[in-house]
Amino acid sequence: MGIVYAQISKIIAHYAHIYEGEIILKIMIRVYMDGINKVWQPQSEEESLIILYTIIDAYYGWCEPKTDTDTEPITAKVIRHSNRSYPTHITALKQSRTELKPFIVADMETIIINQVHFPYAVGLMMVRPGEQINEIMIDTYFSEDYKIILNQFEDRSTKVLNDFVLRILTIVRQEQSPLTIYFHNLSRFDGIIFLKHLVCHHKNYELKTLLRNNRVYEIAVYSGKKMLFRVRDSLNLLPASLDALSKNLCPELGVKGNIDHNNLSMTNIESQKKILLDYMKQDILLLGGVMLKAQEIYWKLFQVDIESKITLASLALSIFRLKYYDASNWPIHIPNKNEDSFIRLAYYGGHTDAYKPYGENLYYYDVNSLYPFVMKEFPMPGGVPVWHRNLDGMDLDSMFGFIEAYVECPKTINKPFLPYRNKENTLIFPTGVFVGVYFSEELKYARDIGYTVIPISGYLFERKESPFKDFVSSLFESRLEAKKSKNDAMAYVYKILMNSLYGRFGINPKSTITEICDENQRKNLLRHSDLIFSELLYENKYIISFHSNTDKGPDYWKPPENSAVQLAAAITAYARIYMYPYISREDCYYTDTDSVVLGQKIPVEEVSPSVLGKFKLVDLILKGYFLAPKAYYYETKEKGVLKFKGPLKDHVSKEIFEILLMDPDTKIPVKNLHKFKVNLKKLTVGEEERIETLGIKLGNKRKPVFCSGDWVDSEPIDIEDLSSLNHIGKTVFKSLKKRLNEIHNEKFSQIDERCKEMKSQFDAKKTDKKGHRRREE
Numbered sequence: 001m002g003i004v005y006a007q008i009s010k011i012i013a014h015y016a017h018i019y020e021g022e023i024i025l026k027i028m029i030r031v032y033m034d035g036i037n038k039v040w041q042p043q044s045e046e047e048s049l050i051i052l053y054t055i056i057d058a059y060y061g062w063c064e065p066k067t068d069t070d071t072e073p074i075t076a077k078v079i080r081h082s083n084r085s086y087p088t089h090i091t092a093l094k095q096s097r098t099e100l101k102p103f104i105v106a107d108m109e110t111i112i113i114n115q116v117h118f119p120y121a122v123g124l125m126m127v128r129p130g131e132q133i134n135e136i137m138i139d140t141y142f143s144e145d146y147k148i149i150l151n152q153f154e155d156r157s158t159k160v161l162n163d164f165v166l167r168i169l170t171i172v173r174q175e176q177s178p179l180t181i182y183f184h185n186l187s188r189f190d191g192i193i194f195l196k197h198l199v200c201h202h203k204n205y206e207l208k209t210l211l212r213n214n215r216v217y218e219i220a221v222y223s224g225k226k227m228l229f230r231v232r233d234s235l236n237l238l239p240a241s242l243d244a245l246s247k248n249l250c251p252e253l254g255v256k257g258n259i260d261h262n263n264l265s266m267t268n269i270e271s272q273k274k275i276l277l278d279y280m281k282q283d284i285l286l287l288g289g290v291m292l293k294a295q296e297i298y299w300k301l302f303q304v305d306i307e308s309k310i311t312l313a314s315l316a317l318s319i320f321r322l323k324y325y326d327a328s329n330w331p332i333h334i335p336n337k338n339e340d341s342f343i344r345l346a347y348y349g350g351h352t353d354a355y356k357p358y359g360e361n362l363y364y365y366d367v368n369s370l371y372p373f374v375m376k377e378f379p380m381p382g383g384v385p386v387w388h389r390n391l392d393g394m395d396l397d398s399m400f401g402f403i404e405a406y407v408e409c410p411k412t413i414n415k416p417f418l419p420y421r422n423k424e425n426t427l428i429f430p431t432g433v434f435v436g437v438y439f440s441e442e443l444k445y446a447r448d449i450g451y452t453v454i455p456i457s458g459y460l461f462e463r464k465e466s467p468f469k470d471f472v473s474s475l476f477e478s479r480l481e482a483k484k485s486k487n488d489a490m491a492y493v494y495k496i497l498m499n500s501l502y503g504r505f506g507i508n509p510k511s512t513i514t515e516i517c518d519e520n521q522r523k524n525l526l527r528h529s530d531l532i533f534s535e536l537l538y539e540n541k542y543i544i545s546f547h548s549n550t551d552k553g554p555d556y557w558k559p560p561e562n563s564a565v566q567l568a569a570a571i572t573a574y575a576r577i578y579m580y581p582y583i584s585r586e587d588c589y590y591t592d593t594d595s596v597v598l599g600q601k602i603p604v605e606e607v608s609p610s611v612l613g614k615f616k617l618v619d620l621i622l623k624g625y626f627l628a629p630k631a632y633y634y635e636t637k638e639k640g641v642l643k644f645k646g647p648l649k650d651h652v653s654k655e656i657f658e659i660l661l662m663d664p665d666t667k668i669p670v671k672n673l674h675k676f677k678v679n680l681k682k683l684t685v686g687e688e689e690r691i692e693t694l695g696i697k698l699g700n701k702r703k704p705v706f707c708s709g710d711w712v713d714s715e716p717i718d719i720e721d722l723s724s725l726n727h728i729g730k731t732v733f734k735s736l737k738k739r740l741n742e743i744h745n746e747k748f749s750q751i752d753e754r755c756k757e758m759k760s761q762f763d764a765k766k767t768d769k770k771g772h773r774r775r776e777e
Contacts, residue, residue, distance in 0.1 A: 008027065008029070012024070012027075086334065086558070086559055087334055088333065088334055088384075089327070089331040089332055089333050089334055090321065090325070090327070090331070090332040090334060090562045090564065091321070091327055092321050092322070092325050092326075092327040093318060093321040093322040093325075094322075095303055095322065097303075097305050097308065099129075100129035100130075100295060100299055100305050100307070101129075101177075101180075101305060101307045101308075102126065102127060102128045102129065102175070102179070103127055103179060103180045103181070103182060103291065103307050104124050104125065104126055104127065104168065104171065104179055104180070104181040104182070104229075105124065105125050105127055105181070105182050105183075105234075105284055105287040105288040105291060106122065106123065106124040106125075106164075106181050106182065106183055106190075106284065107122070107123055107183065107184070107190075107280050107283045107284045107287065108121070108122045108183065108190045108193065108194070109121040109122070109276060109279070109280050110193070110685075111264055111265075111266070111269060112686075112687055113153065113154070113266075115686045115687045115688065116684050116685070116686040116687075117189075117193060117676075117684070117685045117686060117687075118153065118154060118157040119143070119157050119160055119161055119193060120142065120143040120144070120153075120156075120157060120160070120269055120276075121140060121141065121142050121143065121160065121276060121277060121280055122140070122141050122160050122161060122164045123138050123139060123140040123141065123277075123280050123281060123284050124138070124139055124164065124167065124168070124181070124284070125137050125138045125139070125284050125285070125288050126171060127288045127291065127292050129292070129295060129296070129299075130296075133285065133288045133289060133292065134285070135281055135282075135285055138281050138284050138285065139167055140277050140280065140281065141160045141163050141164055141167075142160070142273060142276075142277060143156040143157055143159070143160050143269075144156070144269060144270040144273065146159050146160075147270075153266060158197065158201060161194065161197045161201070162197075162201060165197075165198070165202060168181065168228075168229055169228060169229075172228050172229055178226075178227045178228055178229055178230065179229045179230075180229070180230050180231075180232055180307055181229055181230070181231045181232070182231075182232055182233070182234040182287065182291060183231065183232075183233060183234065184233070184234045184235050184242050184283075184287050185233065185235050186216055186231060186232065186233035186234075186235070187215040187216050187217065187233045187235065187236065188215060188216075188676065188678055188685075189676055189685055191216030191219060191231065191233065192216060192678055192680075192683055192684070192685050193683075193684075193685060194219065194231060195207070195209065195216065195219055195516070195683055196537070196682075196683035196684065198219065198221065199516055199537050199538055199541050199683070200537065200538040200541075202221075203539070203541075204223070205221050205222060205223055205228070206221075206222040206223075206224075207219060207220070207221060207222070207516050208220040208222065209514070209515060209516055210310070211513065211514035211515070212511050212512065212513060212514075213511050213512050214512065214514070214678070214680055216233070217232070217233065217236065217310055217311070218230055218231065218232050218310055219231040232310060234287060234290070234291055236310060236311045236312065237294070237306055237309065237310075237311065237312050237315065238290060238291075238294060238312070238496075239312060239496065242256055242283060242286055242287060242290070243255070243256040245286075245290045246286040246289065246290055247488075248488045248489050248492045249289065249290045249293040249294060249489045249492070250286065250289030250290055250292075250293050252289075253285055253286055253289045254282065254285075254286075256282065256283065256286060257278065257279040257282045257283070258279075259275060259276065259279045264276075291306075293489060294306055294493065295307065297489065297490060297493050298315070298319075298493070301478075301493075302319045302322065302323055303322070304318055304319055304322065312496060312497075312500045313500050313501070313503055313504035313507075314504065315497075315500075316497050316500040316501040316504065317501060317504045317562060319497065320468075320471050320501055321562075323471075324467075324468075324470050324471040324474070325467065326467065330382060330464065330467040332382075332467065332505075332564045332567065333382075333383065333384050333385065333564065333566070334559060334562070334563060334564060335385070335559070335563070335564070335565060335566065336557065336559075337557035337559075338387075339385055339459055339566075340509060340559065340563070340565055342402065342404075342437060342458075342459060343385075343402045343437070343459060343565050343566050343569055344506075344508075344565050344569070345402075345404075345436070345437035346402045346436075346437040346438050346439055346569045346573070347506055347565055347568055347569040347572065348419040348421070348427060348569075348572060348573075348576075349427070349572055349593075350572065350575065350576075350592070350593030350594070351419070351429065351576050351579065351583065351591060351593065352591065352592045352593060352629040352630065353415075353429065353583075353590070353591055353629060353701060353702065354589075354590050354626045354627060354628050354629055354631070354632070354701075354702070354714070355415065355588055355589055355590065355591075355626070355702070355713070355714055356588075356589040356590075356626065356712070356713055356714070357625065357626055357627055357661055357664075357704075357711050357712070357713075357714075358623070358624070358625055358626070358661055358711075358712075359589050359597075359599060359621075359623070359624055359626070360621075360622065360623045360624075361599075361621070361622065361623075362589060362597050362598065362599055362620075362621040362624055362634070363597070363598050363599075363600070363601055363602070363617060363619075363620065363621070364595065364596075364597050364617070364618040364619040364620075364621055364634070365582075365595060365596055365597075365598065365602055365607070365615040365616065365617055365618060366594050366595035366596075366615065366616060366618055367578075367579070367594045367595070367613060367614070367615055367616075368608070368609070368610070368611060368612055368613060368614055368615070368616055369472075369476065369495075369498055369499065369612055369613070370575050370578070370579075370593070370594035370613070371499060371502050371571055371572075371575060371594075372468075372472045372475075372476065372498040372499065372612065373472075373578075373612045373613035374571050374574040374575050374578060375466060375468040375471075375472055375501075375502060375571055376466060376468060376469050376472040376473060376612070377466070377613065378441075378466060378570075378574045379400075379463045379464060379465060379466060380464055380465075380466045380467065380468075380567060380570055380571075381400065381401060381402075381461035381462070381463075381464075381566045381567070381570055382461060382462045382463070382464030382467075383461055383462035383464070385401060385402075385459035385460065385461050385566070386459065386460050386461075387457075387458075387459055388457060388458055388459075388460060389457050390456075390457060391403065391455040391456060391457055391458060394455065396440070396443060396444060396447065396453060396455055397444065399440045399455065399458070399460055400440050400441075400460060400461055400462070400463040401439075401440055401458055401459050401460035401461045402437055402438070402439055402440070402458050402459050402461075402566065402569065403437065403438060403439075403440055403443060403455045403456070403457070403458035404435065404436070404437045404455075404456045404457050404458055404724075405435065405436065405437075405438060405443055405453050405454060405455045405456055405458075406433075406435050406452075406453070406454040406456060406722070406725075407433070407434055407435065407436065407438075407443075407446070407451060407452070407453055407454075408432075408433050408451060408452035409430065409431040409432060409446075409450075409451050410431065410450050410451075411431045411432075411718060412450070413431060413449070413450060413451075413716070414715065414716065415429070415583055415584045415588070415716070416429040416430055416431055416716050417429065417442070417445065417446050417449060417451070417576070417580050417584075418436070418438065418442065418443075418446050418451065419436075419576075420434050420436055420719065420721075421436075422719075424700070426700055426701065427701075428700075428701050428702075428716075428717055429701075429716060430716055430717045430718060430719045431716045431717075431718045431719075432717075432718045432719040432720050432721075433719070433720045433721070433722065434719055434720070434721045434722070435456070435721070435722055435723075435724050435725050436724075437458070438573070439569060439570050439573035439574075440458075440460075441570075441573060441574065441577065442573045442576065442577055443455070445577050445580070449580075449584075456725070459566075461566065468501070471501070472498060472612070475494045475497055475498045476494070476498065476612050478490070478494050479491050479494035479495055479498070480610060482494060502567070502568055502571045502572075503568065504562070505562075505563060505564040505565065505566075505567040505568040506563075506565050506567075506568025506569065507560045507563050508560075509548070509557075509558070509559050509560050509563065510547060510548060511547075511548050512532060512545060512546070512547060512548070513545070513546055513547070513548050514543060514544070514545040514680065515543070515544055515545075516537070516541060516542070516543055517541075517542055517544060518540050518541065518542070519540055519542070522534060522542045522544055525544050525546060526544075530546055530547040531544070531545075531546050532545040532546055532547065533545050533681055535681040535682070537682075537683060543680070543681065543683060545680065575593070575594070578613075579591065579593075579594070579596070582596045582598070582602070583596060585598060585600075587599030587600050589624065589626050590624075590626040590632060592629070592630070595618070597621065597624065597626065597634075602615050619634070619636050619641070620636055620637070621634045621635070621636060622634075622635045622636060622637065623635055625654075625657040625658070625660075625661055627657065627660055627661065627664065627696050628696045628697060628698075628701075629645075629701060630643060630644070630645035631643065631644050631645065631696055632657075633652075633654055633657045635654075640654060642654070647672060647674065647692070648670060648672055648692060648694050651670045651672065651694055652694070656668070656694070660695065660696055661711060664696060664698045664704060664711055665695075665698060666695060667693045667694070667695040668693070668694040668695065669691055669692070669693055669694075670691070670692055670693075670694050671689060671690075671691055672689070672690055672691075672692045673687060673688075673689045674687065674688045674689070674690070675687055699717075701717070702714040702715060702716055702717060703715050703716070703717060
């Protein structure tokens with residue numbers, strides 16, 4: 001043990017030299033039993049002290065410590081983790097399905113009882129590829145049809161869902177194959193209610209739920225190990241309202257109906273049976289038409305069945321991997337834990353800011369497919385990244401990758417370029433001094449517009465031509481052709497595909513997972529997970545929520561399938577670079593990712609409604625209020641446009657914007673009814689009325705500027721934050737800062753010498769002129 005202590009002493013002395021002036025807070029020693037098959041029993045504090053004093057005494061022996069040459073390095077055995085291996089790069093796909101699968105579409109209608117939604121009707125329709133659909137094919141179940149046998153409405157509501165499940169099981173037996181059932185907006189409504197019913201009333205079946213970040217993506221129902229059916233959200237594949245989708249994809253089936261849900265009650269529900277069921281059946285018919293048309297389009301274009309995918313992003317990735325991805329020449333690297341954690345710090349997303357609160361005669365532009373344009377035109381980080389802990393001595397222009405850097409933004413820049421995430425997790429664009437992780441190309445751009453940039457450390461990649469060129473070009477050209485031929489359905493499909501791919505690469509490995517489980521699984525999750533909550537639902541059925549990628553300790557890593565955050569971070573950084581010349585204009589009032597509101601026109605050569613990456617004029621604004629990100633109102637000759645992020649949008653009007661412009665600190669209490677409030681612990685959806693405060697957060701992204709009491713402009717927040725620098729970073733920074741100062745001093749000396757030289761020349765000429773005058777006199 002004396003040898004071990006000597007080794008510790010030697011290591012401490014070594015690191016004391018590296019981290020001079022720092023404090024050692026803790027020393028941790030890994031102990032393993034070599035060749036002894038028994039469980040390690042930890043010592044008591046008293047026993048530990050006795051052993052420690054024995055070691056110290058044995059080592060020092062009341063004499064001078066041993067020198068470095070007396071100890072040999074001790075090499076510990078490598079601890080092998082049993083983590084499941086994962087691919088190092090994204091693979092290409094091969095065609096698997098040879099024919100399309102049938103599916104079911106369904107809808108549920110509810111009524112409020114004691115502030116909770118209960119189903120009073122549910123319906124479904126079988127949809128087969130290539131076959132016509134019509135209203136006759138729809139099966140419906142209505143609560144009041146069971147009045148003769150069930151007195152309580154809650155019992156009749158349960159009976160409706162029970163018969164619905166039995167009908168699904170009958171169809172599954174007839175098909176002799178598991179089926180997918182689609183609801184539109186399953187994630188935050190139908191899925192919560194249906195999951196609660198399955199848990200409480202179908203105990204013979206096992207449920208496997210895909211519930212992430214409080215959204216239901218899939219409910220799979222099993223009998224033993226055999227899957228019977230799964231329920232999914234069509235909104236995740238076709239992200240638009242059913243009304244908008246049906247107008248694009250199946251206008252021949254008619255329009256979405258409309259009923260006054262607010263006037264529905266237990267006293268009139270039975271008398272309105274026909275109206276209510278006709279409304280629900282039209283929704284089911286439209287959903288069937290939308291999904292059938294979408295399935296047909298995707299199969300015809302890409303030989304991909306949408307029934308095999310849960311989200312649009314995963315569908316877009318599958319199409320890319322199947323049709324456009326060259327895995328042999330451009331393998332997309334899947335980052336490990338260290339790489340992902342570091343690079344994700346540079347994944348900031350889009351830039352949204354409000355600069356001037358009010359303006360008249362303005363121009364609202366947005367870019368034609370900004371992210372697809374960037375994906376096509378700009379080089380991407382390829383190959384396997386190489387970590388550089390010290391970038392001292394490397395030229396920024398030679399770097400390509402993701403870099404932690406010291407940054408200084410001058411106060412003279414009114415609309416700063418580089419993002420910074422503050423302690424409140426708000427993304428701001430400040431002036432001042434700070435440290436952050438950025439894509440190399442935005443650091444170069446920042447330097448060129450006046451920032452001081454000192455690279456510290458980072459992951460460097462190969463600069464490679466974009467692997468998305470063919471993907472974007474093909475889809476954009478096909479979309480233009482579809483628009484020319486007035487094929488709105490095809491144009492819509494091409495558009496959503498183009499814009500959905502990049503985000504899939506940036507999928508976050510850390511998410512909130514919610515599971516339905518029994519007591520044994522619950523105990524296991526409680527022991528090994530970062531628990532959020534656990535609640536008993538029904539007779540040994542629990543709902544438990546926890547954070548992913550933390551359940552097996554800090555070294556555990558299970559990346560999302562086919563993630564590549566380096567691509568998502570690079571794409572969004574390039575987009576911010578592309579937009580900055582327009583954002584930085586003095587006449588920019590507002591920006592949101594791919595759009596700007598300007599006081600003057602953009603040059604005509606930069607505007608085209610049909611060219612990828614060029615701007616199109618969205619609106620000519622007569623007057624507009626731009627009070628905060630995602631909070632604006634403007635008027636054109638034809639309409640008023642209002643945007644207000646949050647649950648209080650229905651309470652906002654032009655008059656509210658006028659009040660807030662006059663006094664931005666105004667807070668207005670409003671009574672707000674949340675009609676679809678999800679209680680995940682109880683698996684219910686209900687109504688909740690609350691008094692909430694309507695207003696804007698002033699000064700959290702930029703500081704307001706007042707003139708004679710009027711809010712007229714804004715200015716950036718100035719910060720100073722070097723807290724994220726580690727020991728190595730501080731050392732590198734000091735070295736680079738010293739070198740930078742030396743360069744500046746050298747330049748200043750050269751300028752000073754030049755000034756002295758020019759002054760002496762000027763003085764000499766001045767003396768010559770005086771002598772000339774004297775001679776003339």
